[in-house]
Structure formats: C-alpha cells, structure tokens
Amino acid sequence: MGGIFTPGLSGREMKRASIACELIRDPDIIFLDEPTTGLDSSTTTSLISLLKTYAAESGKSVIASIHQPSSQNFFQFDKLMLLTGGQVAYFGETSQVVQHFQSVGIAVEENYNPADFILEALSESEEVRTKLLSASKSNSYIHRVQYRDGEMLNFSGGIEVDEKLANGVAFSDMDPGSVHMSLLDLESPENELEIHSVDSERKWPTGFWTQYSQLTLRTFRESRRRILDKTKLLENLLICGFVSLIFFQLPRNEDTLRDRMGAVFFIAAHWAFIPLFDAVTSFPMERMVINKERSAHWYRLSAYYLAKMSSELVLILIQPTVFVIIAYWVIGLNGIEAFFSTLGTVFIDSIAGQSFGLFIGIACMQINQAMTVSITFQMAIMLLGGLFTRNIPVWLDWMKYLSFLHYSFHSLMVLEFTDGKPVECLLPAENSAFTICQSANVTEIPSNQILQYYDMTWSYWQYILALLLFTIIFRALGYFTLRYFRKPF
Known part of the structure; x- marks a missing residue:
C-alpha cells in the first residue's frame, strides 16, 4: 500500500485496495464513505458498476455517501437517502426521487442532473427543506440499521433506531443485493453520517x-x-x-x-x-x-x-x-x-x-x-x-x-x-x-x-x-x- 517513507499505490489504487480489504471478510453490509473521491469519471463509473454487480450477485447491501455524482452514476443506486440539517428529507427509490420532488411542488428542470439539482435545492432554499421534511415525516417507513451477530450501527441526526438486534438486514424497506446512496448535507458538514459500533463477542475467522x-x-x-x-x-x-x-x-x-x-x-x-x-x-x-x-x-x-x-x-x-x-x-x-x-x-x-x-x-x-x-x-x-x-x-x-x-x-x-x-x-x-x-x-x-x-x-x-x-x-x-x-x- 505504501506509507510515509515507502512509495506504494496511487490514491486511486489505494481507494480500491481499501474496499477490497473490506470485501475479504464477506460482510453482510458494506459502508463506504465517499469511495469515489479523487477518482476520475471513468474510474468512478467502473467502481460503482462493480459494487452494484457484487451486491446483486452476493446478496449484500452496499451503502455509500457520494457527493456530486454524474447522472449516470446517480441512477445506478437503488435507494437514496437525503439528509438536511441532520434530518431525513427523503428515503426511497432513487428512480422515484424526481417524482417525489414534483409531488411536493418542486419541479426538477429538464436535462438537469437530478443529483446537482437536489443538492442545490437543499442547500439554498429553506422553503424546499421545509416541504421535503414535512413530506418525509408523513411517510410511515422506519429508518433503522442493524448488523449481523448482534452489532448495531446507529446513525446520528435524529433517525429512529430499532433497539432489537436481529440477524440480518439493515434499513427496513431495503433489499439485500442492492446499492444505496446517502447524499449528505453540504450546508452542515458536522451533520455528516456518523457510525458507531458496539463490540460483540464473535469467533475469530482463523486460528x-x-x-x-x-x-x-x-x-x-x-x-x-x-x-x-x-x-x-x-x-x-x-x-x-x-x-x-x-x-x-x-x-x-x-x-x-x-x-x-x-x-x-x-x-x-x-x-x-x-x-x-x-x-x-x-x-x-x-x-x-x-x-x-x-x-x-x-x-x-x-x-x-x-x-x-x-x-x-x-x-x-x-x-x-x-x-x-x-x-x-x-x-x-x-x-x-x-x-x-x-x-x-x-x-x-x-x-x-x-x-x-x-x-x-x-x-x-x-x-x-x-x-x-x-x-x-x-x-x-x-x-x-x-x-x-x-x-x-x-x-x-x-x-x-x-x-x-x-x-x-x-x-x-x-x-x-x-x-x-x-x-x-x-x-x-x-x-x-x-x-x-x-x-x-x-x-x-x-x-x-x-x-x-x-x-x-x-x-x-x-x-x-x-x-x-x-x-x-x-x-x-x-x-x-x-x-x-x-x-x-
């Protein structure tokens, strides 16, 4: 990999290698914090495609935060979560986000990258944020995350957490074998996604x-x-x-x-x-x-x-x-x-x-x-x-x-x-x-x-x-x- 005194991988290679290291353990859920940062457009598209293929073939869930994705990369994600001011503004199908915005009276301009429009709308207009938060609160889905073997990951920012630990799956309404994106609040960096793990007893993978x-x-x-x-x-x-x-x-x-x-x-x-x-x-x-x-x-x-x-x-x-x-x-x-x-x-x-x-x-x-x-x-x-x-x-x-x-x-x-x-x-x-x-x-x-x-x-x-x-x-x-x-x- 390289280090302070030893030449090694480039930034792009190191990014992909760190993801590969996580995949070795065959996790049920993969959290990626801005995996495309520093990558060019071609490499970003290739990385997201590989993650999507991996999720579909292995039945795993991949959750990633990503800033300023192209429209091509944006629609590769199956589910989308938008955060503003530490609160959930939208959580659902990525393909339905444009219709959701239109349903609350926010029209996405034609031939405009939805990701760019959403981030600009959330960061510039208090009225847009209020509408989206009101619509989000009226939805019945529960936001929670759970981890296999009794370990729970708790999201900060006012998301309700299910205290019951179960074998299996994260985010209700989130299917294994899908790729999910969380667009974080650009206006308040301190409200970014924080992940805290609770130690639990588990067996070592090798002797x-x-x-x-x-x-x-x-x-x-x-x-x-x-x-x-x-x-x-x-x-x-x-x-x-x-x-x-x-x-x-x-x-x-x-x-x-x-x-x-x-x-x-x-x-x-x-x-x-x-x-x-x-x-x-x-x-x-x-x-x-x-x-x-x-x-x-x-x-x-x-x-x-x-x-x-x-x-x-x-x-x-x-x-x-x-x-x-x-x-x-x-x-x-x-x-x-x-x-x-x-x-x-x-x-x-x-x-x-x-x-x-x-x-x-x-x-x-x-x-x-x-x-x-x-x-x-x-x-x-x-x-x-x-x-x-x-x-x-x-x-x-x-x-x-x-x-x-x-x-x-x-x-x-x-x-x-x-x-x-x-x-x-x-x-x-x-x-x-x-x-x-x-x-x-x-x-x-x-x-x-x-x-x-x-x-x-x-x-x-x-x-x-x-x-x-x-x-x-x-x-x-x-x-x-x-x-x-x-x-x-």
Missing part, C-alpha cells in the same frame, strides 16, 4: 497459528524495507568506519583507558538507540491499519504483537553483527574469548532498546510526540549509563538502575576487563590513578582492578539478567498499553 504466521510474513516484508534501507546500511557502515579509525588498535595502557571505555560505551549506546528510534516510529505509522483491522476482528492482538516481536528480531540483529565483527578487532578489544559474549550482549542490548522504543511508540502513537519523548529519555539514559557521570548525588544515584544502557555498558566492560590482558601503568608512576602502579617494580594493572576502580562489582550474568528483565517488562507494558489503553475507536 491463532494462521494469524501469527501470516502476520509474521507481512510484518517481515514491511519491516525489511524500513530496517534494511540502503541509506541506513550506508550510514552504519560509515559510522563503523569512523569508530574503527578513531579507536584503531588502542594500546592497552592507562593513558588510553578512557578511550577504551568510550569505545565500549559507544558500541552499547549506538546499538541501543538505533533499534529504539526505529521502533518508536513503527507503531505510529501502523496505527490506522492496526485499529482498522482490530475493530474488524481480523486477528487476535496477541498474534499481531508476537508477530511484530519475532519478525523484526532477525532484522535488527543483522547490522550490529557486521558492526561488531569489524569494530571489535580493529579497535583491539579483549580477544577471541570475549568476542562471542560481546556479540551476544550487543544483541540483547539492541532488543532492549527496541523494547523501550516499542513502548514509547505505543504509548504516544503520534510520531512527533513519540520522537520528543524518546529523545528526552535518550539523553537521560546516556547520562545515567555510567561513562559520563561516575559520582551521581546520593539522592539521584538510584536512577541509574532505570537506564538499560547502564546494564549493557557495564556487562561489556566486565567482558573487556575480566581475565583480560593487564593494563600498563601510566608513567611516571606518581601520576597514575592506581595505587598499585606506585609500588616498586609494578608496571601493569590487573584487569580486575580496573573494574573495582570504577565500582563495577556485579558479575556479568547479574547485568545480563537485569537487561533481560528490562526487556521483558517493557514488552509486556507495550502489549497491555496496546490492549487496554489503545483500543480502536
């Missing part, structure tokens, strides 16, 4: 596995274009090149210790925030589609959410894999033994960042609002990550445990300095920050003492478990927010 597998395939195809965009791939390759050049083969000494920590922190931060910002924009862009499909009961929310989680998992791990494979060895980090653990930690870091981004995107649901919130939290997460601030005030020290970057950075530091090569002392020794270097005949600092110096006292698995817990909590929060606070209208 959970079918829903999950199909949604996974669809989400994978959509996400692949977004996540593996050529521009993003080039961007990350360039960043990888810069990082490799800046930190190229860092000597393992005290003088470059902060540089080594900076390289580790950058890897953790970069692959936390790239998936975070991608996920932040993901849900807001899909919001309208999700709400539409959920309100139509196409699938379970759990199937959609699990498909979203699993289908993007492989995609978000491809780029950090390439990045770490290159940067790890060019920078000269802690050898082969820690390499695979570093790669796995970056994977978990990326998934945690995506979890946080998904939650923000779901909670905000507007791209500009979500981006503002995510940037604010990004700054806070970086400050509390453990590189820029080591001496946080006591009354704020607890906040570092709310930063998932704190856990990913510290776990990578543990991998880098646990059982790693010793770090050469700064010369002259009296300038060293480590007391061991000031001892006689000591020129190297054991890696474990680096961790102790920077107060990294947890084990690797403690940091990882905290990071996994963070991931689980925010994915669960995203699901419950989507289920209970972001229900479709």
Whole structure:
C-alpha cells in the first residue's frame, strides 16, 4: 500500500485496495464513505458498476455517501437517502426521487442532473427543506440499521433506531443485493453520517497459528524495507568506519583507558538507540491499519504483537553483527574469548532498546510526540549509563538502575576487563590513578582492578539478567498499553 517513507499505490489504487480489504471478510453490509473521491469519471463509473454487480450477485447491501455524482452514476443506486440539517428529507427509490420532488411542488428542470439539482435545492432554499421534511415525516417507513451477530450501527441526526438486534438486514424497506446512496448535507458538514459500533463477542475467522504466521510474513516484508534501507546500511557502515579509525588498535595502557571505555560505551549506546528510534516510529505509522483491522476482528492482538516481536528480531540483529565483527578487532578489544559474549550482549542490548522504543511508540502513537519523548529519555539514559557521570548525588544515584544502557555498558566492560590482558601503568608512576602502579617494580594493572576502580562489582550474568528483565517488562507494558489503553475507536 505504501506509507510515509515507502512509495506504494496511487490514491486511486489505494481507494480500491481499501474496499477490497473490506470485501475479504464477506460482510453482510458494506459502508463506504465517499469511495469515489479523487477518482476520475471513468474510474468512478467502473467502481460503482462493480459494487452494484457484487451486491446483486452476493446478496449484500452496499451503502455509500457520494457527493456530486454524474447522472449516470446517480441512477445506478437503488435507494437514496437525503439528509438536511441532520434530518431525513427523503428515503426511497432513487428512480422515484424526481417524482417525489414534483409531488411536493418542486419541479426538477429538464436535462438537469437530478443529483446537482437536489443538492442545490437543499442547500439554498429553506422553503424546499421545509416541504421535503414535512413530506418525509408523513411517510410511515422506519429508518433503522442493524448488523449481523448482534452489532448495531446507529446513525446520528435524529433517525429512529430499532433497539432489537436481529440477524440480518439493515434499513427496513431495503433489499439485500442492492446499492444505496446517502447524499449528505453540504450546508452542515458536522451533520455528516456518523457510525458507531458496539463490540460483540464473535469467533475469530482463523486460528491463532494462521494469524501469527501470516502476520509474521507481512510484518517481515514491511519491516525489511524500513530496517534494511540502503541509506541506513550506508550510514552504519560509515559510522563503523569512523569508530574503527578513531579507536584503531588502542594500546592497552592507562593513558588510553578512557578511550577504551568510550569505545565500549559507544558500541552499547549506538546499538541501543538505533533499534529504539526505529521502533518508536513503527507503531505510529501502523496505527490506522492496526485499529482498522482490530475493530474488524481480523486477528487476535496477541498474534499481531508476537508477530511484530519475532519478525523484526532477525532484522535488527543483522547490522550490529557486521558492526561488531569489524569494530571489535580493529579497535583491539579483549580477544577471541570475549568476542562471542560481546556479540551476544550487543544483541540483547539492541532488543532492549527496541523494547523501550516499542513502548514509547505505543504509548504516544503520534510520531512527533513519540520522537520528543524518546529523545528526552535518550539523553537521560546516556547520562545515567555510567561513562559520563561516575559520582551521581546520593539522592539521584538510584536512577541509574532505570537506564538499560547502564546494564549493557557495564556487562561489556566486565567482558573487556575480566581475565583480560593487564593494563600498563601510566608513567611516571606518581601520576597514575592506581595505587598499585606506585609500588616498586609494578608496571601493569590487573584487569580486575580496573573494574573495582570504577565500582563495577556485579558479575556479568547479574547485568545480563537485569537487561533481560528490562526487556521483558517493557514488552509486556507495550502489549497491555496496546490492549487496554489503545483500543480502536
């Protein structure tokens, strides 16, 4: 279909595709709000003809609002409803509307499109509206709409609604297999047709596995274009090149210790925030589609959410894999033994960042609002990550445990300095920050003492478990927010 960042169907093609999506569910009644808007005359005629054929062959009712139809399209509709000031001015056979106007003393000019004449008459003359409303009130038919499976659609504007829900049909005096038109009041746009649905218990059209597998395939195809965009791939390759050049083969000494920590922190931060910002924009862009499909009961929310989680998992791990494979060895980090653990930690870091981004995107649901919130939290997460601030005030020290970057950075530091090569002392020794270097005949600092110096006292698995817990909590929060606070209208 296309979207904000992805080219897709044209306006005409998108209009027809949205109608086709509704037909998949084989509904008893089809409501179309101005389906011909933006279409040329030929396409409009073709669309209405197809709908009329569909209604006749399938025994369905099609109800549409349409503005300024040609006379050819106007008379393709079987029934017509006219609204003025929120009240029914006419409801009956389209072929009889001219005679109805004449019966109340309003003559339709010869060779004049009846649709144009009616809309002009209703919008310009109070006398015409009064006559038509009086004639309409004298008719005995009842205007109501009902929906299969106990769901009722209620029309605003003073139309009487039958409270008894039945299997079957909408609008008394309206036969299945026909096409109906509602010409809305041009003078009062606020009185346009409003449709409200009442949720009702119904069975899902397919099983959970079918829903999950199909949604996974669809989400994978959509996400692949977004996540593996050529521009993003080039961007990350360039960043990888810069990082490799800046930190190229860092000597393992005290003088470059902060540089080594900076390289580790950058890897953790970069692959936390790239998936975070991608996920932040993901849900807001899909919001309208999700709400539409959920309100139509196409699938379970759990199937959609699990498909979203699993289908993007492989995609978000491809780029950090390439990045770490290159940067790890060019920078000269802690050898082969820690390499695979570093790669796995970056994977978990990326998934945690995506979890946080998904939650923000779901909670905000507007791209500009979500981006503002995510940037604010990004700054806070970086400050509390453990590189820029080591001496946080006591009354704020607890906040570092709310930063998932704190856990990913510290776990990578543990991998880098646990059982790693010793770090050469700064010369002259009296300038060293480590007391061991000031001892006689000591020129190297054991890696474990680096961790102790920077107060990294947890084990690797403690940091990882905290990071996994963070991931689980925010994915669960995203699901419950989507289920209970972001229900479709």
